[in-house]
Amino acid sequence: MAIPTTGPNAVDWETRIDMDRLRTERLARLRDQLERSELGAVLAFDFANIRYMTATHIGTWAVDKLIRFALLVRGGEPIVWDFGSAAKHHQLYNPWLDYSNAHADGDPHAAHHGADPRNPSGARAGISTLRGAINPLVGMGESVAAKIKRELELYGLLNEPLGVDVIEMPVLAALQAAGITVVDGQQVFLEARRIKTRDEIRLLTHACSMVDAAYDDLYKFLRPGVRENECVGLVAKTLYDLGSEFVEGVNAISGERCAPHPHVYSDRIVRPGDPAFFDILHSYNGYRTCYYRTFAVGSASSPQVDAYKRCREYMDEAIRLVRPGATTADIVSVWPTAQEFGFPDEEAAFALQYGHGVGLSIWEKPVFSRLVSMEHPEVIEEGMVFALETYWPASDGWGAARIEEEMVVTADGCEVITKFPAEELLVAGQRYYTVSGPLNTQRDAQSHKNTVPLSG
Numbered sequence: 001m002a003i004p005t006t007g008p009n010a011v012d013w014e015t016r017i018d019m020d021r022l023r024t025e026r027l028a029r030l031r032d033q034l035e036r037s038e039l040g041a042v043l044a045f046d047f048a049n050i051r052y053m054t055a056t057h058i059g060t061w062a063v064d065k066l067i068r069f070a071l072l073v074r075g076g077e078p079i080v081w082d083f084g085s086a087a088k089h090h091q092l093y094n095p096w097l098d099y100s101n102a103h104a105d106g107d108p109h110a111a112h113h114g115a116d117p118r119n120p121s122g123a124r125a126g127i128s129t130l131r132g133a134i135n136p137l138v139g140m141g142e143s144v145a146a147k148i149k150r151e152l153e154l155y156g157l158l159n160e161p162l163g164v165d166v167i168e169m170p171v172l173a174a175l176q177a178a179g180i181t182v183v184d185g186q187q188v189f190l191e192a193r194r195i196k197t198r199d200e201i202r203l204l205t206h207a208c209s210m211v212d213a214a215y216d217d218l219y220k221f222l223r224p225g226v227r228e229n230e231c232v233g234l235v236a237k238t239l240y241d242l243g244s245e246f247v248e249g250v251n252a253i254s255g256e257r258c259a260p261h262p263h264v265y266s267d268r269i270v271r272p273g274d275p276a277f278f279d280i281l282h283s284y285n286g287y288r289t290c291y292y293r294t295f296a297v298g299s300a301s302s303p304q305v306d307a308y309k310r311c312r313e314y315m316d317e318a319i320r321l322v323r324p325g326a327t328t329a330d331i332v333s334v335w336p337t338a339q340e341f342g343f344p345d346e347e348a349a350f351a352l353q354y355g356h357g358v359g360l361s362i363w364e365k366p367v368f369s370r371l372v373s374m375e376h377p378e379v380i381e382e383g384m385v386f387a388l389e390t391y392w393p394a395s396d397g398w399g400a401a402r403i404e405e406e407m408v409v410t411a412d413g414c415e416v417i418t419k420f421p422a423e424e425l426l427v428a429g430q431r432y433y434t435v436s437g438p439l440n441t442q443r444d445a446q447s448h449k450n451t452v453p454l455s456g
Contacts, residue, residue, distance in 0.1 A: 003201060003205050003408055003415055008203070008206050008284075008285070017202050017206075018199055022055075022197060022200065025197040025199070026052050026055070029193075029197075030052065030053055030192040031072070033189075033191045033192040034072060034074060035074070037188050039160065039161050039162065039163040040152065040155075040160025041071060041072060041073040041076075041152060041155075041160070041162050042071070042165075042188050042189065043070070043148060043162055043163070043165075044070045044165050044189065045066045045128070045164070045166050046166050046186075046189070047062065047063045047068075048286070048360035048361045050069070050070045050080060052189065052192070054079075054122070056086075056094060058083065060245065065131060067083075067129075067131075069128060069144065073152065074157060074160075076155055077097075079122045079123075079151065080097070080124070081126030081147060082124070082125065082126070082127075087124055087125045087126075088123075088125075091121050091123045098122075099120045099121065100120040126147055127140065128140055128141070128168060128171060129141055129168055129171065132168070141168070141170035142177075144171050145171065145174035145177070145178045146178070149178045152180065160181075161181045162182050162183070163184065163185020164186075166186070190365050193357075193360065193364055194357065194364070194365045194384065195381060196359060196384070200287065200385070201383070204359070204385050204406070205408075206284055206287075207283070207284035207287050208291065208417045208418050210238075210239055210242045210243070210244060210284060211239070211420070212419050212420045216420065217234060217235070218231060218235055218278065220428075221234050222295060222297055222428040224269075225270065227267050228254055228265045228267065228268050228270070229265055229266070231250070231265075232250040235247070235250045244282045244283065245284065245285065246282060247282045248282060248288070248362065249279070250280055251265060251278060251279035252265035252266075252276070252278050253277050253402075254271075254276040255268060255270070255276075255398070256398055258277060258399050259394065259398065261391065272297065273299050273443075274297045275294065275304050275394070275399035275401070276428075277293065278293055279402070281362055287359065288358055288360065289406065290387045290404060291387070291406060291420075292402045292403055293404075293420055293422055293426075294308060294401045294402050294403060294422075294426075295425070295426050295427070295428045296426070296428070297428055297429045298429045299427060299441050301442075301444050302442065304396075304425070305425055305442055306395065307393060307394040307399060307401040308424070309425075311390045311392040311401035311402065311403050312403060312422070312423070314335055314336065314353065314392070315388060315405060319388065319414065321334065322388075322407060322409060323380065323413045324380060324382045326380045327378060327379055328366050328373040328378045329374050329377035331355060331368050331388070332353070332355075332373045332374065335390065338370070346369070346370045346371040347371055349370075350369060351369075352389075352390075352391040353370065353389075354367075354368060354388075355367065355369070355386055356368065357384065357385065358406055364386075366384065368386070380409055382409050384408075384409040385406065385409075386406070387404055387405065387407075388404065388405055401425070403422055405418045405422070
């Protein structure tokens with residue numbers, strides 16, 4: 001059965017994305033992983049982990065500030081500390097963080113759900129160090145540690161390890177000085193996020209459908225004379241118009257910049273015969289895309305056509321192997337070694353023949369790479385959503401091809417959710433006509449290199 005792609009907005013005449021179910025099932029997965037671990041609690045500063053745990057969001061401007069934090073203790077409810085005004089907003093509009101009736105279930109810790117009986121909310125005012133911008137003499141690290149210690153004491157977990165995803169050094173030092181054992185908690189979060197819920201899959205699919213539209217606009221726009229940065233602007237506008245909350249990045253790479261892949265756009269002007277590939281990364285309701293496509297502008301050289309065919313063959317071989325029970329090692333085994341496409345080792349070629357989970361972050365579990373997967377394979381499971389990406393440089397040393405497909409693992413295989421055509425190399429731009437008819441879209445006469453020796 002195909003993954004539903006009906007609109008994300010709620011209606012009374014179709015079952016669509018259920019946000020309450022999304023929040024409930026995500027938290028249940030996180031609780032389950034916490035119970036399976038040896039940790040007493042998990043503390044999150046990572047934006048995606050905070051959202052997964054608490055379903056709160058204050059804007060993508062805050063993703064790199066490490067100023068918000070959230071805690072989940074065994075037997076307790078999620079608590080998020082945020083900017084005061086944001087915390088007040090959560091209290092007004094996030095009823096799932098209101099624990100005023102928690103005592104009704106007979107939980108012996110219920111009086112402490114929310115920690116303060118006078119403020120039974122899981123949304124609190126509280127900030128960290130703002131990556132050191134707040135004067136250390138203020139003691140914000142100690143303030144964070146005091147808040148966390150209080151919750152651990154209330155649940156009798158002060159002597160249990162506290163798992164943390166990412167952390168600032170002053171906060172780490174303050175937690176340790178408070179007698180708290182701090183360990184790596186990122187694996188608990190990533191294991192919880194490894195398998196997607198039905199609503200997560202629909203959100204990820206919808207995010208891809210928005211990129212489908214962006215590529216359609218880009219294909220019609222791409223021509224000699226436009227700049228890479230103009231392509232980025234066009235894509236960003238399309239996505240924001242369609243409801244994206246965050247265009248994280250658009251790799252726009254053309255011409256000689258394709259090999260080696262620089263992973264960042266420039267102001268280069270696109271020229272006739274250029275190869276051009278793009279990666280579009282954005283977020284819809286928190287759920288990301290990572291989605292490459294390659295075009296030729298006006299025409300393609302024979303080396304570029306050959307590079308694309310090889311890139312596509314590696315992709316198709318990998319997709320053919322995706323099913324529950326297969327491993328990441330099975331997938332990467334059909335990809336070329338680093339040495340086969342010009343790199344000395346797998347670390348030097350990392351992320352060119354590559355795969356990664358996609359969810360609230362761009363790169364989640366599982367990871368597919370010859371660097372790590374051959375010796376440490378991970379089992380593919382139904383409900384995973386990941387992207388596979390392949391790369392191949394053209395033999396002329398000028399161009400390259402890059403393709404990426406996102407897929408949902410089903411009971412008997414997978415479904416690709418990136419739908420913009422990529423079976424063969426697409427040629428964008430104006431069609432030109434000579435006296436003999438349409439100019440061939442595969443042509444080598446206009447090469448960037450003069451390989452014909454001069455006579456005499």
